[in-house]
Amino acid sequence: MLNDRPAVLVLGGTGQIGHEAARELAWLGPVSAPMRHEVDLSDARVIRDVVRALGPRIVVNAAGYTAVDAAESDVRACLRLNADLPEVLARESRRTGALLVHFSTDYVFDGTKAAPYVESDAVHPLNAYGAAKLAGEQAIADAAGAYLTFRTSWVYAARGRNFPLTMLRLARERETLSVVNDQVGAPTSATAIASAVSRVLRVLSEAPDLRAASEEATGEYHMTASGSTTWFEFAKTILASDPRAAEQICREIHPVTTADYPTPAARPPYSVLDNSKLVERFGVRLPPWRDQWRSVAAELARGHA
Numbered sequence: 001m002l003n004d005r006p007a008v009l010v011l012g013g014t015g016q017i018g019h020e021a022a023r024e025l026a027w028l029g030p031v032s033a034p035m036r037h038e039v040d041l042s043d044a045r046v047i048r049d050v051v052r053a054l055g056p057r058i059v060v061n062a063a064g065y066t067a068v069d070a071a072e073s074d075v076r077a078c079l080r081l082n083a084d085l086p087e088v089l090a091r092e093s094r095r096t097g098a099l100l101v102h103f104s105t106d107y108v109f110d111g112t113k114a115a116p117y118v119e120s121d122a123v124h125p126l127n128a129y130g131a132a133k134l135a136g137e138q139a140i141a142d143a144a145g146a147y148l149t150f151r152t153s154w155v156y157a158a159r160g161r162n163f164p165l166t167m168l169r170l171a172r173e174r175e176t177l178s179v180v181n182d183q184v185g186a187p188t189s190a191t192a193i194a195s196a197v198s199r200v201l202r203v204l205s206e207a208p209d210l211r212a213a214s215e216e217a218t219g220e221y222h223m224t225a226s227g228s229t230t231w232f233e234f235a236k237t238i239l240a241s242d243p244r245a246a247e248q249i250c251r252e253i254h255p256v257t258t259a260d261y262p263t264p265a266a267r268p269p270y271s272v273l274d275n276s277k278l279v280e281r282f283g284v285r286l287p288p289w290r291d292q293w294r295s296v297a298a299e300l301a302r303g304h305a
Contacts, residue, residue, distance in 0.1 A: 006032035009056040009098075011041065011089070012063030016157040017103055020194035021060050028058065028201065042080045044088045051092040057210070058201065059093050060101045061086060064133075068107070071129040072264040082132035087139035094145025099204075099214040101197060106153035106185060106224070108134045111268025116228075118274045119151075119220045127265035137220065146214035148200065150193070150223040153271055154234075157190040158299040163231070164238045168300075171239050171250040181232035181255035185271045186224040189292040191299075196223055200282045217281060222273035225289035232256075237293060243301035 008025050012018035013033025022033040032054060040046045041063050051059065064082050065071060071078040086102055093100040107130035108123045125131045140147050156162035164187075170177055207213035229237075232255040242248060258267065279285050286292070 006030040006054055006056050008032070008058045008060060009051065009054055010060045010062060011039070011085075012061065015062055015064075015066075016155055016160045016162065016190035017152075017193055018060070018062030019159065020157065020190045021062055021197060024194040024198040025058075025060070025201065027198070028205070032056070041085055042077075044084065047085065047088045048092050051089065051096060051098070055096055056098055058099045058101060059089055060197075061089050062103060064103070065129070068127060068129045068267075069264040071132065072127065075128050075132075078128055078132045079135065082129070083135035083139060086136035087143065090140040090143035090145055090147060093147070094143050097211060098146075099210070100140065100145060100147040101201075102136070102140055102147060102149045103193075104137050104149050104151045104220070105130060105133045106151060106271035106273055107268060108137070108151065109268055109271055111183075111270040113270065116272040116274035117222070119222060119277055126268055129265060141220075146211065146218050148214075148217065149220045150197065151220065151273060152188050152193055153224045153273060154185045154187040155190055155193070156187060156296065158296050158303065163187070163234070164293070164296070167235050167238045168242055168244070171242065171248045172244070173249070175249055176252045176254060177235065177250055178254045178256045178261065179232040179235040180258055180261050181230045182257050183267055183269055183271075184228050184230055186226070186228050186273065187234050187289045187293065188223075188225040188286065189296050191295065192225065192286050192292045193223060196278075196284050196286050199284045200278075203282045203284075221278045221281070222275050223278055223286065224273045224275060225286050225292050226275070227288045227290070228272045229289060230255075234289075234293075237290065238297075241294065241297040243297065
């Protein structure tokens with residue numbers, strides 16, 4: 001059920017980032033993280049009513065359409081969650097004086113740069129998902145309220161649907177796996193993201209005026225793991241630390257090219273993000289991707305024990 005007058009409203013609380021954020025941000029006060037059946041995220045009127053009725057100080061939008069390939073044939077649904085919802089939240093947050101925390105993606109870039117992307121680099125999404133997320137970013141900026149948009153990449157967790165859990169499942173079903181080895185990015189755990197957001201909000205909350213500090217800090221920030229890898233190398237790391245390794249029947253993992261593994265949605269070949277702005281503004285740096293995976297693997301091992 002919806003809490004009365006929460007300090008924080010988390011939308012998408014059943015998702016990977018939302019689930020972790022709802023736990024991490026409890027120090028701010030009561031957190032409301034309504035279930036999917038309680039709030040129709042595709043209905044602007046419902047969203048407006050929820051924000052106005054609860055009046056939170058911070059709105060965390062962890063909801064979104066994340067099926068990248070499906071978005072190519074379901075553009076309208078993708079836009080509703082990734083562009084329309086952020087626009088409504090931004091306008092309502094401005095109206096109520098709340099800080100909006102929003103999550104975007106490395107897929108707003110086309111991957112043609114040879115060095116990590118900074119926030120001011122030209123955006124050029126290659127697929128419908130990236131285009132919708134970019135539209136959401138722009139709608140939030142246009143609303144002119146206080147907001148923090150965090151661009152993340154290759155997000156995963158110990159729960160939900162994601163690359164590591166898929167690899168672990170397939171390793172128990174197939175003797176050989178083929179994984180793309182020419183897309184480079186930074187796998188980032190939902191736990192690390194939620195922890196980083198919590199630290200950012202602590203910095204802002206220590207200011208004499210949270211609203212003034214939020215307005216000063218307003219903008220886009222990259223928030224990803226340190227370092228980079230390919231899907232193939234990530235897959236090898238995942239299987240090597242499988243807490244149920246004895247159940248694996250997979251004996252070989254083959255590196256393949258993107259051309260060998262065509263998908264409905266094009267992916268950027270290089271989507272590593274530079275986190276310097278986040279570090280300089282808030283003093284927040286996320287751990288290396290290998291360290292993040294070890295933490296999630298340990299969580300999976302505890303669940304298996």
